[in-house]
Amino acid sequence: MVTHMKNFYKYLGIVAIMLFSFYYTEKIAVLMRQKDPIYESIIVIAEDNKQEFTNAQIMEDTMIPGINGLTVNVDKSFQKMKSFGAFNKYYLIFDQVKPEISMEDYKDKIIKKGNSKKRSFAFIMEEKGEIAQYFSDNHLPLSILITEKTFMRDTTLEQINNDSQNYDATENLLNAQKENKNLCIINNFIESTCRKKSKYLIKPELELTAYNIAKIKSQLDSGSIILIKKSAKLEDVKLLLNEAKYKGLELTTLSKLITETNQETTK
Numbered sequence: 001m002v003t004h005m006k007n008f009y010k011y012l013g014i015v016a017i018m019l020f021s022f023y024y025t026e027k028i029a030v031l032m033r034q035k036d037p038i039y040e041s042i043i044v045i046a047e048d049n050k051q052e053f054t055n056a057q058i059m060e061d062t063m064i065p066g067i068n069g070l071t072v073n074v075d076k077s078f079q080k081m082k083s084f085g086a087f088n089k090y091y092l093i094f095d096q097v098k099p100e101i102s103m104e105d106y107k108d109k110i111i112k113k114g115n116s117k118k119r120s121f122a123f124i125m126e127e128k129g130e131i132a133q134y135f136s137d138n139h140l141p142l143s144i145l146i147t148e149k150t151f152m153r154d155t156t157l158e159q160i161n162n163d164s165q166n167y168d169a170t171e172n173l174l175n176a177q178k179e180n181k182n183l184c185i186i187n188n189f190i191e192s193t194c195r196k197k198s199k200y201l202i203k204p205e206l207e208l209t210a211y212n213i214a215k216i217k218s219q220l221d222s223g224s225i226i227l228i229k230k231s232a233k234l235e236d237v238k239l240l241l242n243e244a245k246y247k248g249l250e251l252t253t254l255s256k257l258i259t260e261t262n263q264e265t266t267k
Contacts, residue, residue, distance in 0.1 A: 038087045039078050042072065042074050042087070042092070045072075049092060050069070051262065053097050053100070054069075056103045061110055062110045063111060064115055064223070066099035066103065067115055067118070068096040068098060068261055069097035069262065071094065072095075073095045096262060103200075103260055104260070108201075109201070110201045110203050112204070112205045114258050115223055118252075118257065119248060119250060120222065120251070121222065121244060121249050121251060122224075122225050122253060123251070124142075124202075124204060124225065124228065124254060131237055132144055136155065139156060142158065142253070143159075143160055146170065147163035148173065151174075153177065158179075159179055160181070161183075167190070181254075181255040182197075183202060184202065202258070205224065207229055208240070209231050210231040213240075217240060220249070224249075
């Protein structure tokens with residue numbers, strides 16, 4: 001019994017020494033890292049490169065998504081720069097900071113436009129045709145409503161499930177291609193299905209038809225979501241693209257417009 005106790009305390013002592021050794025070694029490593037000129041430079045600019053989050057705006061049944069904040073991950077930034085052997089602010093690595101009021105906590109609300117701080121806008125095409133082909137040929141971002149029959153296996157366009165009759169089948173097609181952004185352009189036929197499946201609910205604030213180009217052109221703004229109806233004309237869409245360029249707006253896909261992920265992760 002005495003021998004067993006001696007062995008126990010012996011092993012306990014060895015473990016204690018090992019733990020202390022690991023702890024001491026780690027402390028030394030931290031102190032050495034903090035004295036490294038690269039690390040010190042990162043600490044100096046970390047606060048200046050921090051971005052505060054923007055809360056989502058909730059208005060009764062609707063909302064405008066927020067934007068994540070950004071904080072410099074000092075340790076990961078240091079490791080990356082150390083591998084290059086020099087400080088370079090363009091190698092900073094950021095962590096996303098979720099807004100206090102986030103769209104993720106209000107998925108029952110309807111999104112009518114994106115956050116204006118992004119200086120972007122998005123088109124949604126009602127169906128395939130000349131306009132969609134123009135965007136595809138010119139490699140321009142465009143989201144398009146599809147069904148099981150109109151699903152495209154090889155396209156640069158962002159496809160959105162709008163199949164009221166075969167929703168699950170179309171969902172499977174998108175999932176198989178890893179293209180499902182969980183977006184839903186709500187209408188009387190599909191809204192209840194999308195709510196049950198916890199999709200992002202979108203109701204475009206603007207709709208371009210064959211007769212209202214002047215109105216849409218004047219209302220085009222940062223965050224605008226524009227549904228292009230099948231009656232719309234390609235020449236009118238081109239006018240909107242020129243107007244957006246004049247206003248300093250960038251065309252993007254619907255999923256990128258509404259996401260709260262902060263895209264400015266490098267500077």
